Amino acid sequence: QKEVEQNSGPLSVPEGAIASLNCTYSDRGSQSFFWYRQYSGKSPELIMSIYSNGDKEDGRFTAQLNKASQYVSLLIRDSQPSDSATYLCAVNGDLTGGGNKLTFGTGTQLKVEL
């Protein structure tokens, strides 16, 4: 059974600080990694995707991938109250035959405090 683990939180950070969200996965063959943001009562929204080791930056967001250690992280710089949400890590390990069978973590709740 493929597993994706996240600390459920809540993770509380002050406004303007860096929020660091972590995710580990069990399937060493995983190829694609995604971070989704989900506001309370809403559907998930894709914010980052990463496919190779290293860092990928997009605005205030940086995704980091380390396949040897089987973890992926999301850094949010200059955190804003509007970043308060649950962040879901999703991992795709099955590319045979096409399609994305994603396994989701249970999410980390982030609270950005004024």
Added chain:
Amino acid sequence: DGGITQSPKYLFRKEGQNVTLSCEQNLNHDAMYWYRQDPGQGLRLIYYSQIVNDFQKGDIAEGYSVSREKKESFPLTVTSAQKNPTAFYLCASSMINQPQHFGDGTRLSIL
């Protein structure tokens, strides 16, 4: 506007009743997916389809059925065999091997 449309937004099911959740996309995506989310839980895959007239079971397919007669549409039926149907149901679509994007979801409750 391109997007994924789920309807209805809220749905109530009586005991012994089958209900169907609609999912339509105009993104020309090949693959479509149905997930279930329970409070405080991650998303669990119910069914997915990569091509018209073909679909596969996900991790929790029991008590559910789907069809894929058109590329744009992937309806989910929650049958009376699903004993704990109360959840937030999410439809997603993607091109093959590309990130998935979600509709706004349908909340299903039991009367």
